[in-house]
Amino acid sequence: MKQNQLFNEIYAIDASTNLYMIEIALDHYSDIFNEWDSAPFKRRDLDPDLQLYLEGSSNEIPLRYPIELSFTIPKGSRDQQIEEEIRNSLKNYFVFKLYLLRRELKQTNVQMLRFVVIGFFLLWVATKFSEQFEGVPFASILSEGLFIGGWVFIWEAVSLFFFTNRELYEHYQTYRRLHKAPVFFREAERAERYRGDRPNHIV
Numbered sequence: 256m257k258q259n260q261l262f263n264e265i266y267a268i269d270a271s272t273n274l275y276m277i278e279i280a281l282d283h284y285s286d287i288f289n290e291w292d293s294a295p296f297k298r299r300d301l302d303p304d305l306q307l308y309l310e311g312s313s314n315e316i317p318l319r320y321p322i323e324l325s326f327t328i329p330k331g332s333r334d335q336q337i338e339e340e341i342r343n344s345l346k347n348y349f350v351f352k353l354y355l356l357r358r359e360l361k362q363t364n365v366q367m368l369r370f371v372v373i374g375f376f377l378l379w380v381a382t383k384f385s386e387q388f389e390g391v392p393f394a395s396i397l398s399e400g401l402f403i404g405g406w407v408f409i410w411e412a413v414s415l416f417f418f419t420n421r422e423l424y425e426h427y428q429t430y431r432r433l434h435k436a437p438v439f440f441r442e443a444e445r446a447e448r449y450r451g452d453r454p455n456h457i458v
Contacts, residue, residue, distance in 0.1 A: 266316060272437070274323040277312040279305065280443060281328050284337050288344075301348055313429050324438045331442075338440045349434035356427045363423065367415040374408030377401050 266275045281287065288299040301309075309324070316322055324345070381401030384394065 266312075269323060269325065269439075272323060274321050274437070275316050276323055276325040277309060277316075277436075278325045278327065279308070281326060283332075284328065284334070284341060287326070287341060299344060299348075301345075309433055310426075310429055313432055314425075318428065318432065322432065322436045324433070324436050326438070326440050327443045328440060329443055333440060333442060342438045345438060346434060349430050352430045353427065353434065356423055356430065360420065360423050360427065363415055363419055367412045367420070370408045370412035370415070374405045374412065377405030377408065381405060 267278065268274065269276050279287075287302060287305060289302055313322065326341075378401070381398050384401065385398040
């Protein structure tokens with residue numbers, strides 16, 4: 256892999272996998288999940304700060320570079336069974352987020368198509384109306400209103416396509432990348448932990 260000096264200063268590369276590491280240092284395995292969620296690991300939501308940290312880190316590393324999630328825990332506290340449950344839980348969480356984003360993208364596309372149809376229909380009606388009732392006192396006002404309404408609907412469709420859809424697709428790419436990223440657990444060589452109040456840094 257051609258190494259990028261800038262990202263090498265911020266993100267380490269795992270020598271064994273040649274992947275950029277998103278490193279998360281923890282005190283306990285449970286720090287990964289929302290403390291208010293009492294469900295088993297495989298159905299728990301992620302800690303909100305950790306979620307933001309993962310999203311932010313993934314967005315900082317260009318898509319052309321593959322990544323891995325590297326969790327570091329205190330010495331002597333590793334549990335292989337819990338780690339496997341957490342891996343499954345993370346995969347389930349990312350799959351669910353992808354499902355929600357796909358559904359939202361589909362709803363947005365349907366709404367966008369609806370706006371386009373309504374917009375062009377109003378423009379067509381306005382054109383026909385202005386041709387048939389040319390010179391009628393209030394016809395021009397109604398015609399102008401239909402024209403304005405048609406362009407408003409078309410602009411809403413353009414806004415959904417260029418802004419809302421783009422944002423949703425970027426989130427979808429982020430979670431697809433996190434879903435594909437391998438998850439590793441390592442013992443800490445020194446005292447460190449993930450700070451939830453500082454989601455973009457490991458201390």
